[in-house]
Ligand SMILES: [Zn+2]
Ligand SMILES: [Zn+2]
């Protein structure tokens with residue numbers, strides 16, 4: 001956090017250096033990013049991503065959409081629009097906050113975006129089947145996404161019972177866990193642990209971690225078996 005001298009912000013452990021939450025999902029032929037954070041450009045450079053087929057959006061908060069302009073590098077190399085998948089709430093925010101990309105008179109070099117409206121119904125991107133999961137961020141609907149045996153959910157503090165069913169059968173669940181203290185719109189560490197156990201997954205990874213949670217090494221040692229703190233550049237491979 002800017003200006004913070006806490007033990008996490010001053011830690012030398014690279015696992016305490018947390019950019020905003022996003023993941024890259026890749027198959028042999030298809031590459032998808034979930035959310036374009038304010039750190040999107042650096043995240044793409046760091047992971048040396050050469051090709052991107054689509055962006056899936058969870059919700060319209062700034063820390064999940066602000067980096068969208070930088071997909072224009074992919075437009076340039078791929079010579080086609082970037083396919084965006086978002087619910088109508090997020091779509092409205094994207095059109096408002098990146099209005100220049102949707103105007104009739106387009107300035108050269110601006111991002112070329114193609115919006116695909118999604119809801120809770122499954123869809124396919126390239127060869128990757130995607131099942132959206134509706135979760136709640138206080139009163140805002142947010143989409144989690146399941147890809148085969150892997151489920152990614154961020155920015156939630158409540159999930160309806162019927163949507164929880166969609167997580168079941170996953171091997172791995174990524175879930176947001178902000179800090180230990182209660183928060184109005186994010187799961188706490190204990191809430192995330194309880195939901196991970198309830199889901200019956202073999203492995204849980206926590207993301208969207210605040211500096212207020214504490215140091216990676218210390219908190220990791222407190223977690224039950226099969227539950228881990230995620231960290232930047234963590235890669236999971238599913239055969
Ligand atoms: Zn701090
Ligand atoms: Zn949010």
Ligand SMILES: [Zn+2]
Pocket residue numbers: 061063064155208
């Ligand atoms: Zn967020």
